[in-house]
Amino acid sequence: MKMSTRDRTETYRTKKFTELFSELEDCDEIEQKVGILEINKIIDEMNEEELESIFTPNLFNKVDKMIEEKKMTMKNAILLLKHVGYCNVLKNVCNRCFRGSSLNKIFEEMIFKEEKKRKEKDEKFLVDLCECYLLLSDCYSLKFVSVCVPCLLKVALNKEESEENQKEVETALFTLSYIGKWNDVGKILFLEEIKEIIQYNQEHRNLTRLAYQSAIQFLTDRLYKDISLEQIIMNELHFVKEARRELEELIGCIDWKRERKEKRRGKEAKEELVLLRWLKILDFCFDLCKLWNEEYVGLIDSIAQVHRAAKENNREICFYCIYSFKLATENIVVKVEDLLNGGAVDAVLEEIRQSMLIDKIALSSLEYMLEISERLKDEVDDEKGKEERKIMKKKVIEKMEEEGYEDVIVSFQEILPFLCKNFNIDSLDISDYFVNI
Known part of the structure; x- marks a missing residue:
């Protein structure tokens, strides 16, 4: 079978990585650093599948052996491994290989050993250790969080405007963003510092887009x-206003046609990845928010504007x-009127009328419409509210008819059992749609 251009490119990258990596143990420290910087450039261009295939327990154990045999310095190991972790997290690669490697325990021991030092403590080395460990590991205890969080926040609080410092601040905040929502981090460890970082950026715009999102x-x-x-998040830090501004600015600065070509070559611009990260964190406000306005x-x-921009170019963003x-339809504090007036219905209708549907997008679209139909049936207490709801229902039904909505819903009858089975959900009642409101 003839290989595609993309397959040949991926094969070239993985082979080049393997070749350069195998040469590292025969280099002196300076030559090795140059080789690692070249390897890091190749890693930047790798897609998720390549990253998963290359960074195995064997690779991490090989680095450990090279350190033990003094064929690689710890600083050079960190230069390589931190970049591996950074790219894995940025491209949303779930790689649990590091946890099972011998390097995992070594990094843990080194972090505590360096943290306990007083006069001779190397702050930069400790930062590198924390970043490398947190970016590569997906499971760590509160004792590591209590050491690493203050250490990285101290870096992030540096307001120097040099390009080098901006990069250091970005990496520190990016690493913190990977700690995960289920890890306990007490307010005393972070709250005042992270508020200062966010508020200062809102006034001075000193952070990179990725740093601010992180x-x-x-x-x-x-x-x-x-x-x-x-x-604090909603009222003091103006989350909704800031999220809107960031989304709209990112839409404008992404060259969407170029993005399609770059993705075919296995590359993505950082702005597109930042936009995707913003959309993912918006889940919290639609899922948990109680202060709706x-x-x-x-x-x-x-x-909805993001959806229109990405519709032909990035289906993951569309999802x-x-x-x-x-999620917004499922949050009772979100008014149904807001869900209908904000452009969401148009975006969902555009999706379910696509000739080629992605299963998870189809499922979310159907769930949105079902929930909206249920919400429109909710009782309204006052007479004025009842009349407004009646007018809204009429407008919605008219729009559905204009878009050929009923025909689209009927066409979903065939794929609905497949969606329910493969996404492990209860049966959806397709008959209970707008047409029956």
Whole structure:
């Protein structure tokens, strides 16, 4: 079978990586550093499948052996491994190989050993250790969090505007964003510092887009353990306004046609990946939010704009747009009027009329419409509200008829059992749609 251009490119990258990596143990420290920088450039271009195939327990154990035999310095090992972790996290690669490697325990021991030092403590080395360990590992205890979080926040608080410092701040915040929503991080470890970082950026725009998104994500992830943070996130840090601004600016700075070509070659611009990360953290406000207000209509509209921009170019982004809408319908504090006025219905209709549907997008679209139909049946207390709801139902039904909605729904009868089975959900009642409201 003839290989495609993409397959040949991937094969070339993996072979080149293997070749350069095998040469590292025969180099002196300076030559080795140059070789690692070349390897890191290749890693930047790799897609998810390549990253998963290359970074195995054997590779990490090989690095450990090279360190033990003094064929690689720890600084060079960190230069390589931190970049591996950074690219894995940025491209959303779930790689659990590091946890089972011998290097995992070595890094843990080194972090505590360096942290316990007083006069001779090497702060930069400790930062590198923390970043490398957190980016590569997917499971760590509170004792590591209590050491690493203050260490990385100290780096992130540096407001120097040099390009080198911006990169260091970005890496520190990016690493913090990977700690995960279910890890306990007490407020005393982070709250005042992360508020200062976010508020300073809102005034001075000193952070890169990825750094700012990462700072927001680190804070919003803490909401899953401490719902009291919602007041700070929404009111003091103006989350909705900032999210809208970031989404709309990212739409404008991404060359979507170029993105299609880059993805075919296995590359993605960082702006597109940042946009995807923003959409993922929006889940929290639609899932958990209790402080709903009219600003959210604008946020829904911004997500609909993202969907329109990405529709022909990035289906993963389209999915997270539709999934956000679906989550919003399930949150009782979100008004049904806001869900209909913010452009979400148009985006969902565009999806379910696609000739080629992605299963998870089809499922979220159907769930959105079913939930909207149920919400429109909710009782309204006052007479004015009942009349407004009646008018809204009429407008919705008319729109559905214009778009050929009933025919589309009938066509879903055939794939509905498949969606329910493969996504492990209860049966959806397709007959209970707008046409029966």
